[in-house]
Amino acid sequence: MISNVLKPPYRAATLDDTPAMAELVNIAGEGLPHYLWANMADEKISPWDIGQQRARRESGAFSYRNTVIHEVGNRVVAALIGYPLPVEPQVDRFDDLPQMFVPLQQLEDLVPATWYINALATYSEHRGKGYGTELLSIAGQLAAQQACRGLSLIVSDANSGALRLYERLGFEAIDSRPMLKDSWENPGKHWVLLARMRRVGEQATT
Numbered sequence: 001m002i003s004n005v006l007k008p009p010y011r012a013a014t015l016d017d018t019p020a021m022a023e024l025v026n027i028a029g030e031g032l033p034h035y036l037w038a039n040m041a042d043e044k045i046s047p048w049d050i051g052q053q054r055a056r057r058e059s060g061a062f063s064y065r066n067t068v069i070h071e072v073g074n075r076v077v078a079a080l081i082g083y084p085l086p087v088e089p090q091v092d093r094f095d096d097l098p099q100m101f102v103p104l105q106q107l108e109d110l111v112p113a114t115w116y117i118n119a120l121a122t123y124s125e126h127r128g129k130g131y132g133t134e135l136l137s138i139a140g141q142l143a144a145q146q147a148c149r150g151l152s153l154i155v156s157d158a159n160s161g162a163l164r165l166y167e168r169l170g171f172e173a174i175d176s177r178p179m180l181k182d183s184w185e186n187p188g189k190h191w192v193l194l195a196r197m198r199r200v201g202e203q204a205t206t
Helices: 013-027 032-040 045-055 099-108 131-145 160-168
Strands: 010-012 067-072 073-084 115-122 148-156 172-178 190-197
Touching: 013 032, 013 045, 013 067, 013 073, 013 115, 032 045, 032 073, 067 131, 073 131, 099 148, 099 172, 099 190, 115 172, 115 190, 148 160, 160 190
Parallel strands: 115 148
Antiparallel strands: 010 067, 067 073, 073 115, 148 190, 172 190
């Protein structure tokens, strides 16, 4: 359970947090989530409405059930979304995926049984305060609690700030794949898979 390792100002997300979750996952995804939601929207429902609907799901990758929230003064300022990857990657899944997601799934399949960080983001006015580092520490505790091999994540090669943070915290580049962008605009050229594996006997830290 996520709540077992959390202490204020960190807590498990609730349905009331889904507006902030949609904004923060879009920040973490450098606009890709909004691009996808916009392709699903019409005159009756906005891209942000779709994002919030997806955040309200009880299952799936982007769900409030997989989300840790950081609050300041009863306002959400940062979030971590993550979950364990399967021990054995599923097969024959690429035919059902949009092409731009194929390289991401290929990279995920290289780190089975890790705790995958789907999104980690802080609102711009609250950056530089260590919230990202604290959320990564929580991710490490959750990975240990769920007997995962370590932590993994994927980031654009153009996101130099995120790459520096992760490398400083012990993540190593495992592999990369060229981005397939469709009409989504991003300065990156490749998706980079990073991982930090647990050492034998390593315990979770607070």
